Amino acid sequence: xxxxxxxxxxxxxxxxxxxxxxxxxxxxxxxxxxxxxxxxxxxxxxxxxxxxxxxxxxxxxxxxxxxxxxxxxxxxxxxxxxxxxxxxxxxxxxxxxxxxxxxxxxxxxxxxxxxxxxxxxxx
Amino acid sequence: xxxxxxxxxxxxxxxxxxxxxxxxxxxxxxxxxxxxxxxxxxxxxxxxxxxxxxxxxxxxxxxxxxxxxxxxxxxxxxxxxxxxxxxxxxxxxxxxxxxxxxxxxxxxxxxxxxxxxxxxxxxxxxxxxxxxxxxxxxxxxxxxxxxxxxxxxxxxxxxxxxxxxxxxxxxxxxxxxxxxxxxxxxxxxxxxxxxxxxxxxxxxxxxxxxxxxxxxxxxxxxxxxxxxxxxxxxxxxxxxxxxxxxxxxxxxxxxxxxxxxxxxxxxxxx
Numbered sequence: 001x002x003x004x005x006x007x008x009x010x011x012x013x014x015x016x017x018x019x020x021x022x023x024x025x026x027x028x029x030x031x032x033x034x035x036x037x038x039x040x041x042x043x044x045x046x047x048x049x050x051x052x053x054x055x056x057x058x059x060x061x062x063x064x065x066x067x068x069x070x071x072x073x074x075x076x077x078x079x080x081x082x083x084x085x086x087x088x089x090x091x092x093x094x095x096x097x098x099x100x101x102x103x104x105x106x107x108x109x110x111x112x113x114x115x116x117x118x119x120x121x122x123x
Numbered sequence: 124x125x126x127x128x129x130x131x132x133x134x135x136x137x138x139x140x141x142x143x144x145x146x147x148x149x150x151x152x153x154x155x156x157x158x159x160x161x162x163x164x165x166x167x168x169x170x171x172x173x174x175x176x177x178x179x180x181x182x183x184x185x186x187x188x189x190x191x192x193x194x195x196x197x198x199x200x201x202x203x204x205x206x207x208x209x210x211x212x213x214x215x216x217x218x219x220x221x222x223x224x225x226x227x228x229x230x231x232x233x234x235x236x237x238x239x240x241x242x243x244x245x246x247x248x249x250x251x252x253x254x255x256x257x258x259x260x261x262x263x264x265x266x267x268x269x270x271x272x273x274x275x276x277x278x279x280x281x282x283x284x285x286x287x288x289x290x291x292x293x294x295x296x297x298x299x300x301x302x303x304x305x306x307x308x309x310x311x312x313x314x315x316x317x318x319x320x321x322x323x324x325x326x327x328x329x330x331x332x333x334x335x336x337x338x339x340x341x342x343x344x345x346x347x348x349x350x351x352x353x354x355x356x357x358x359x360x361x362x363x364x365x366x367x368x369x370x371x372x373x374x375x376x377x378x379x380x381x382x383x384x385x386x387x388x389x390x391x392x393x
Binding site: 085086087090091093094098100101102103106109110113116117 | 197199202203280281283284285286288289290292293297298301
C-alpha cells in the first residue's frame, strides 16, 4: 500500500516514512499541501495520507478540504498528524474530512494503532 | 546490583506477586527502581534492597511492587480483540443472557483503566439496548496507584493518542489543558478494585467475559494453572476468556477450547 506523507519537516517525513516502510508500505512525500495534491495526481495508488496542519503554501486543513472536494478521492483515508492539540482543532479537522487525528509527538506504536483503526492493514 | 541482591529481590517479588523474573534482568530492576531510590534518597538500588531485607515500611514495599509491575497499555489495545467482541462475542453473550438481561465482565490486570473504559465505550457505542440491562464491568489490578489513576478517568495527550479513535475522544472526553477527562457516564460503568491475581480472591459472581491480557506471561506455570482454573470456575457456561496475543491455555489448562474470532483467540469452557 502506498502512503503520502505531507510535512514541511524533513526529519518528520524521514522518521514517519521509516515507521511505515518497516510495516511494508511504500511512501511518497511532499513538503506542503499544494505539493501533496500534485503527488496525489502523480500517484493514483495512494490509499492513505498523513498530513501536518501548519505548513507553508497550503496548510493541512486546506489540503483536506481540497481533497474532499474531489469525488475521485472519496475513499482516500486521511490522518491529520499535528502538534495542534486543542479539542476545537480536532473537531475542525474531522469536520473537514480527516478520518483520524494524531497529536505530535507520537511513537511508532501509536501510529500503528491509528492505522489499525482505519483498517489499512486489511487492504 | 550483586547476584545475591538480585536473587533476594526475585524471591521477594515472587512471594508477593507470583511474578517470575528470569536471570539477567538486573537492568530492568535497576531501571524500574531508580526513581524510587531518588525519591526516598537512598543513594543506590543496593540500599533500597537492604531496606526490603529488613521488612518494615509497607508503603515502600507497595511502591517497589508497583514499580516492577508493567503498566504499558492503550485504549482498544491490539484492535482485533475489540473487533471480535463487537462483531461476535458480545452479540452472542447478549443472546445467551437475554432472559436475565444481565452482563458481567471482569477486566483483570486493568492497569490505568484503558481496557475497561474501552470496553465500556464499545458497549455504549454499539449496543445501546444494553442501557436497559444490568451491565457490570469489574476492573482489578494489583497496584493501588494505577487504580487511583484509573478511577480518575484523566489521561494525558500521549495516553489518549494511544488507540483512542478521534471521534470517540471528542464524544466521551473533555479537554482540560493538556489532560483529557473521561465523562462520568462511562466512568460510572466501571467498578475498580484491588486484587492480586496470585493471592486470595474475594467471593465473586459469575462472569460472561473475562479479559486477562498480557499478564499471564509474567507468571510461572503453576500460577498460570491456578489462575486459569479459578477463572474457569467463575466463567458462565457461554462465557468467554480473552488472553493476550502471545498467551494461550494450551498445555496449561485443557478444560478450555480455543475459538477463533476475527483473528483473535478467545477461549470457552469445554
